[in-house]
Amino acid sequence: MKVILLTLCLCLSISASWAQELVKKSKSAICHAPGTQYYSRTKNFTPYDTLDQCLASGGRLPKGQSYTPQSKPKVALETSAKYSRDEFGRGWADEDKDCQNTRQEILISLSTAPVRFSDDRECRVTFGRWISMYSGEVIFDASKLDIDHIVPLKWAWDHGADKWGKEKRERFANDPINLVAVEASLNRQKGAKGLDEWLPPKNEIQYKSRFNRILKLYGLK
Template sequence: METLIVSAGKRSRTVIVDTWISKSITAPTQAYKGVQSLTHFQSTKKFSDNQNSRAEALVASSTTQVRFATDRGCRVVTGRWVSSFTGNVIQNASDIDIDHVVPLAWSWDRGARQWSGERRLRFANDPVNLLPVEASLNRSKGAKGPDEWLPPAGQCGYVARFVRVVKLYDLKPSTAESAWFQEFLEECRR
């Protein structure tokens, strides 16, 4: 069992990736297809407060207090989330996927396969790399980088965040991808 501590606001939490992550990637890259699902990034453990990582991400990013399905506080039902992909307000948690800005399968092909299990878990749970967004848009994105898919709104911020995570984790995009990122962000600055 691997765990890591991340800071979320004024509190630190032990975070363990849950199996929902494997459901968020629907189009793994060719090189990643040989790996069973996304087992290198996941765990089936829950937090001591009965919340899995999806619930933790929803609680942390809601702009209002969330409502849970039961008194046990395991499954988030409602809250208020502003989608970075559209700017839309989403109040029903079942309409949300937690997007990995840098998809796990994309990262695998660009260096994550050499990481330790602890580093993979840190990457998969890093709040900088997680966004609550419309499920349909997250699924259309799949494992694509921004040179293949962009959200309908907030494209400059999305690409800037993508590049920030790539640099933070020292991932190795191709020369063409790096050139695309640079050109796109230069255009955003104009």
């Protein structure tokens, strides 16, 4: 019994020492874990705490070896959980203080006919003539339109906007290049989806081109 216990302790001791050893990344970028065939022979190396770290640095496994990562990064999930519309400003901006916020200015600029307002102050557009980029339909009632962000705010947040300053995010949310007047139903169908998840019923090529133009303009991934 004593012999068995002694042997068991010795094995546990060896396993513990291996666990404490570092992963070696050789000059040829091969990641050697403790206990593997060429670990002790690798003299010139860059040390890493784990095999995951070594592989993430651009390393690779020796031929014939396979490895399943113990954990997957959760950065994207954590980033998504922190998203808030308020990070891009509280609603539509009215930078020139003329009572017409970004929504009203986009409706005015995109209408193909003179617009009508709800009162003499001309703060809120009620009627005009808009051609939806997403469907090609002609719409006259402003209440049936949403102003859609071609690159959705949440999508932008998950692809780099979380690193921006508040001023840049507010500029992005109110930039006419990223805004179109479309049916509320299609805007809500699209939600925060990217190009790989949603495309409009009409004008797909124009939509993709505009989406990618905005990504390049703002440096989004």
